[in-house]
Amino acid sequence: MSAVEEAKRAAAKVAVEKHYPKDARWVGIGSGTTIVYVVEAINALGVDTSATKYIPTGYQSKQLIINAGLTAVEFDAIPQGTILDVAFDGADEVDEDLNCIKGGGACLFQEKIVAMQAKEFICVADHRKLQPRLLSNWKSIPIEVAPIAAHRVIRKLEELGSVNPVIRPSASEKEGPLKTDQGFFIIDAPFKPLLIKADIEAGQDGNGKDGVWAVSVLADKIREITGVLEVGVFHGLTGPQATAAGGIGGQRPVAAYFGMADGSVAVRKV
Numbered sequence: 224m225s226a227v228e229e230a231k232r233a234a235a236k237v238a239v240e241k242h243y244p245k246d247a248r249w250v251g252i253g254s255g256t257t258i259v260y261v262v263e264a265i266n267a268l269g270v271d272t273s274a275t276k277y278i279p280t281g282y283q284s285k286q287l288i289i290n291a292g293l294t295a296v297e298f299d300a301i302p303q304g305t306i307l308d309v310a311f312d313g314a315d316e317v318d319e320d321l322n323c324i325k326g327g328g329a330c331l332f333q334e335k336i337v338a339m340q341a342k343e344f345i346c347v348a349d350h351r352k353l354q355p356r357l358l359s360n361w362k363s364i365p366i367e368v369a370p371i372a373a374h375r376v377i378r379k380l381e382e383l384g385s386v387n388p389v390i391r392p393s394a395s396e397k398e399g400p401l402k403t404d405q406g407f408f409i410i411d412a413p414f415k416p417l418l419i420k421a422d423i424e425a426g427q428d429g430n431g432k433d434g435v436w437a438v439s440v441l442a443d444k445i446r447e448i449t450g451v452l453e454v455g456v457f458h459g460l461t462g463p464q465a466t467a468a469g470g471i472g473g474q475r476p477v478a479a480y481f482g483m484a485d486g487s488v489a490v491r492k493v
């Protein structure tokens with residue numbers, strides 16, 4: 224196993240040991256390569272999972288749950304008002320404020336609704352994802368859009384300062400653009416690194432001047448474009464603040480665990 228895979232596995236083990244409630248009834252399971260180790264770590268806990276329902280965030284996630292011998296229940300099949308005990312997921316990048324970029328594997332819409340339905344959203348990743356600001360290393364924001372509106376959305380993203388936003392192709396050119404679990408397209412929109420709270424407090428302007436945006440300002444602007452289903456920036460209130468504002472746990476994780484190159488696990492918490 225490569226060092227990066229070892230790092231993902233180490234982070235998943237710590238995150239699950241710290242945040243998986245032994246009597247969990249409803250657990251969100253994200254998408255990607257890191258989440259595989261989260262499911263492995265859940266099974267390794269040795270707790271009784273027979274009464275627990277695992278909510279997938281897409282096709283890959285659902286197959287992962289089923290193949291691990293756990294019970295998958297689609298998001299639209301959970302009883303109304305159900306609050307998930309916890310949701311785990313990976314990320315493409317996490318900043319100092321715990322805002323995340325997600326959607327590198329074309330899953331983001333279902334991941335967001337599952338995260339927002341959970342009391343606690345926990346992020347698990349390797350050291351490459353740990354950055355001071357979003358778009359430091361990962362260069363573009365994945366945005367899920369209705370195919371018919373894709374070119375219109377691209378023009379609007381350019382107006383916001385994105386340079387060369389593109390519709391993500393599928394693996395085979397003849398199949399055209401990649402389709403999400405919703406049958407939508409993904410547009411990858413490059414922007415300059417996004418400002419965090421400390422930058423704004425230090426007096427920087429995050430309102431798009433010279434193409435420089437604060438995380439939530441840009442995420443909200445993109446989401447307002449007609450044709451956009453969801454944006455792969457997870458931000459805003461989280462934890463008790465989200466609950467106090469009438470939400471559940473919010474879309475920003477309360478904690479993120481990173482497997483480091485030296486074998487240790489680093490954590491960022493709100």
Ligand SMILES: O=C[C@H](O)[C@H](O)[C@H](O)COP(=O)(O)O
Pocket residue numbers: 253254255256257258312313314315324325326327328329330331334
């Ligand atoms: O679209 C994919 C999801 O947002 C993933 O959670 C994200 O891309 C991280 O994936 P991985 O764990 O493979 O790095």
